[in-house]
Amino acid sequence: MKIKIAIVDDNSFLINTVKEKLSFFQNLKFKFSAINGADLLEKLDANQKIDLILMDIEMPVLNGIEATEIVKQKYPQIKIIMLTVFDNDENIFNAIKAGADGYLLKEINAKDLHDGIVDTLNGGAAMNPSIALKTLKLLRNPLDIENESDKDDIKLTQREIEVLEQLSKGLSYNLIAENLILSTGTVRKHIENIYKKLQVHNKLEAVQKAKKNKLI
Amino acid sequence: MKIKIAIVDDNSFLINTVKEKLSFFQNLKFKFSAINGADLLEKLDANQKIDLILMDIEMPVLNGIEATEIVKQKYPQIKIIMLTVFDNDENIFNAIKAGADGYLLKEINAKDLHDGIVDTLNGGAAMNPSIALKTLKLLRNPLDIENESDKDDIKLTQREIEVLEQLSKGLSYNLIAENLILSTGTVRKHIENIYKKLQVHNKLEAVQKAKKNKLI
DNA sequence: TAAGCGTAATAACAATTGTCACCACGCTCA
């Protein structure tokens, strides 16, 4: 029995890209596509024998999060995997709350997409490793997940985040240098740059601001 | 550069099974194994140039959750993937809280284990699909999370709490003294006493421990 | 009533942290 799949995306070019990826696998069957949530709901009414929906988020009329909520309400047996280019906490968390069974990024290769679909149908959840990490961070910080308000979208480099993570454990410059195999001076330099970017002047403020902005 | 891996498990048969799975890949290098958390900590002190630890949970002396917490505190750059047969919510959530970077089940095949390790080293998180689903459910229901208060019931005086609250805002000794109308010396004295009671040695640790124990 | 604790203060020292200026190399992107 083939897995019957619908694709929802307002970009027809991307729909074709996904269709092509699905086409490599005999156990997957593309059934139809929709260009937004409202379109999907109509088509589902006519043809609800769908196993799984690959859902974009940013769409006119009815976005992917809202559509997911409605579909899950009306057809709880249909699995939904978000398939989007956006991986911000806000979207991830809302999609999960709306009932999504997985969250993948559009850059995914054909095999991983296939595996994710199969895993999901087998009662698991499909997740890109970077998304998985974000869900873990969200779980660790049951903070104010609700409010989106004042994130300044501060950009730290990978190295700076590593240093910041060590800082947040209460380690001294020397220990951080040891752990990352750097000179103490370089660690200080990184921290100096972090402070500038975060506009703070000591460890505690840096760590708190980083947590607030979900940088760590 | 090979990825240097340690395995922690009280069952030597299972250690060998995992070692064998790792051995298929040239980019992975098994460095050492430990039979419990305490054993691991000793061996890490001697040989800390480890990139990633595959950690069992159920172990005598020091279990995998506790060990994870300690290792993550001391060597935040070391990645830890829980590798266990138990997939109950309790364990998963506690492992995540302790700082685990992934959670896989022992039945995993060699390739998926390899992929999970690589994904984790690349800044993602490794998760079995069934585990991923549980994390999603936990995120949807933050209810189950509340409990497990392992607070050591540390008693601070009113004044110490006041000082700690100011500390937690990132204020310097001088500013705290001004705010509480004390001499700087007295503030230092209070902080010294707080450190003793909390068994910490700097502001950041004090604030974090205070928050964890709901003292502030 | 004496011991213990909380509060408050001072002094002195070592260690860590925060700031500033400057160098160098490789990569990317306009």
Added chain:
DNA sequence: TGAGCGTGGTGACAATTGTTATTACGCTTA
């Protein structure tokens, strides 16, 4: 091709923080 950025490094200096010791006074409680 050259400017900008990320990364890694050095030196110097001031400020802050962490530690230890020592004093004192009032309150509680065994």
